[in-house]
Amino acid sequence: MRDEDDRLPANARMARVAVSAIFFVHGAVFASWAARVPAVQTELRLSAGISGLVLAGPGLGALAGSQAGGLLVRHLGSRAVSATAPVVLSVPLGLIPVAQSPWSLMGLLVVLGAADGCTSVAMNAQAVVVQRRYGRAVLNSMHAIRSVGAVAGGLAGVATAALGLTLTTQFVITAAVLAVVSAVAACGLGPDRDRARQAQRTKTARVPDAGEQDAADHGPNRWMLVLLLALMTFLTALVEDAPASWSGVYLRHVGADAATAAAGYAAFSAGEGVTRLFNDWMVDRIGWARLIRVGTLCCAAALSAALLLGQPGTTLPALVVAGAGISAVFPGAFTAAGGLPDAPLAMGQVGFAGNLGWLLVSPIIGGLATVVGLPIALGLLVVAAATIAGLAPITRSAAPPHSGTRQIAQEMNS
Structure with missing residues (x-):
């Protein structure tokens, strides 16, 4: 490589x-x-x-x-x-x-x-x-x-x-x-x-390139793909941003001391950040869709274990696994949106959905917690991760195939 x-x-x-x-x-x-x-x-x-x-x-x-x-x-x-x-x-x-x-x-x-x-x-x-x-x-x-x-x-x-x-x-x-x-x-x-x-092809009798042709094959459904990618990023924002506000609160809820509670978000972020260093290698071997599906299922399983067992000693490792599991979704969603016709607008909608999730996660979790309790409210994150796993195939259908390095080098020199 x-x-x-x-x-x-x-x-x-x-x-x-x-x-x-x-x-x-x-x-x-x-x-x-x-x-x-x-x-x-x-x-x-x-x-x-x-x-x-x-x-x-x-x-x-x-x-x-x-x-x-x-x-x-x-x-x-x-x-x-x-x-x-x-x-x-x-x-x-x-x-x-x-x-x-x-x-x-x-x-x-x-x-x-x-x-x-x-x-x-x-x-x-x-x-x-x-x-x-x-x-x-x-x-x-x-x-x-x-x-x-x-x-x-x-x-x-x-x-x-x-x-x-x-x-x-x-x-x-x-x-x-x-x-x-x-x-x-x-x-x-x-x-x-x-x-x-793309602009030049628009002025002439344009022939779609590989990425556009793949998306164009979906015809009028391409905006459905954008909608599904936006839903994916909204759900990802819930899973990624909830630990910032609620991991420490949950750890205190299950009896952790102040120092352990303070480490909750750091554990999640460490799992996410370190795993992203290796995800590119994984994508080139198993593809975006499979990596996202396996990762988010692991995320859902880890969060389920943390909520069901209710122990600080299992919650911290579970947060590391959850961060690792969710780490590929945002890059995969942006890559997929970037392979669609009118990619900038598609990426704008993906970004909008992620920001909306970031804005709403604390009110959603807080509101649910007042009604059903914090552990059950945090179960929403398990549902979100599992739903992302179900949506993972859209990153395969929307993303353009990679070109060979030699072809790209020639393209850059032209």
């Missing part, structure tokens, strides 16, 4: 590094904010009720941003949007200390969320272009790098707090550094050659 990579043009390898850097920035920006939420709440003297409203800002903004991202990528291309959106994403982060009221803070967070959603669609669209040129799966590793960025952003927030630096110092320096990284990465992003060829 390394020999195949060496035969790729230098600009293809550079594009992979560049879009990976954008993934890093995307993870680092939001984590930098999240790590200092308590300090911002204290500084602005936000009540619990007002905090809940203000903290919904990023989720609300992301819904609009994902739709805007799809439209912008459609008209401007993934390279142009991936080059600018991460820089824009850094601006509201640096302006957070300027907020003097809950409403000005919420306004900044809405802008932050909108830029986050737009960046997510654009960078995944650019990653699919790079992946197609590589001729094998590389998108999982980029999502793993996003997780590294999130860890780095969180640790930066912890370090600045430990050093006693002001919020202004942290946010301004972090935003400036990440904006520079984004600007440098923009120089290496790859051209949307597929988009250019």
Whole structure:
């Protein structure tokens, strides 16, 4: 595999590094904010009720941003949007200390969320272009790098707090550094050659390429595929984001001490992040559909065991397995959407559904928990994972087949 990579043009390898850097920035920006939420709440003297409203800002903004991202990528291309959106994403982060009221803070967070959603669609669209040129799966590793960025952003927030630096110092320096990284990465992003060829074929008597022909064979059902991919990402967001809010609460519910409870989300994230480093290798051997099906069934089984046994000693390993099992779904869904005609809009809908799940997961779990209890409410995640396993075949039918590396190298040089 390394020999195949060496035969790729230098600009293809550079594009992979560049879009990976954008993934890093995307993870680092939001984590930098999240790590200092308590300090911002204290500084602005936000009540619990007002905090809940203000903290919904990023989720609300992301819904609009994902739709805007799809439209912008459609008209401007993934390279142009991936080059600018991460820089824009850094601006509201640096302006957070300027907020003097809950409403000005919420306004900044809405802008932050909108830029986050737009960046997510654009960078995944650019990653699919790079992946197609590589001729094998590389998108999982980029999502793993996003997780590294999130860890780095969180640790930066912890370090600045430990050093006693002001919020202004942290946010301004972090935003400036990440904006520079984004600007440098923009120089290496790859051209949307597929988009250019598609536009040329539209002007002439166009013949669909392999990816388009596969999707076109579904005729009017292609938007049903988009709907099913959106449902898949919505359910994935429930499974991925619930541990952030509820794993610690559940661990305390089953008798864990504070330290063990605090480790719940870290266990889930570790399983997810590490597994993404190996998922590209797995995709090239068994395909997206089988990897997603096996992974999400393992996720459902692990979560079921944790909820049925109700022991801290089984819950932490179960969270690691659950994170590993769900890790391939988002990259697989974006790859599938990227193989459809009018891919930017399809990817925008996939991103929108993921952001909607992120926004709704805590109210859904919290509302169910008040009625049926927390363990049964968390059983929704088992149902979600099992449903994703049933939807896994759509990633096979929608994703374009990989091209050979030699053909892609010739394409890049043409």
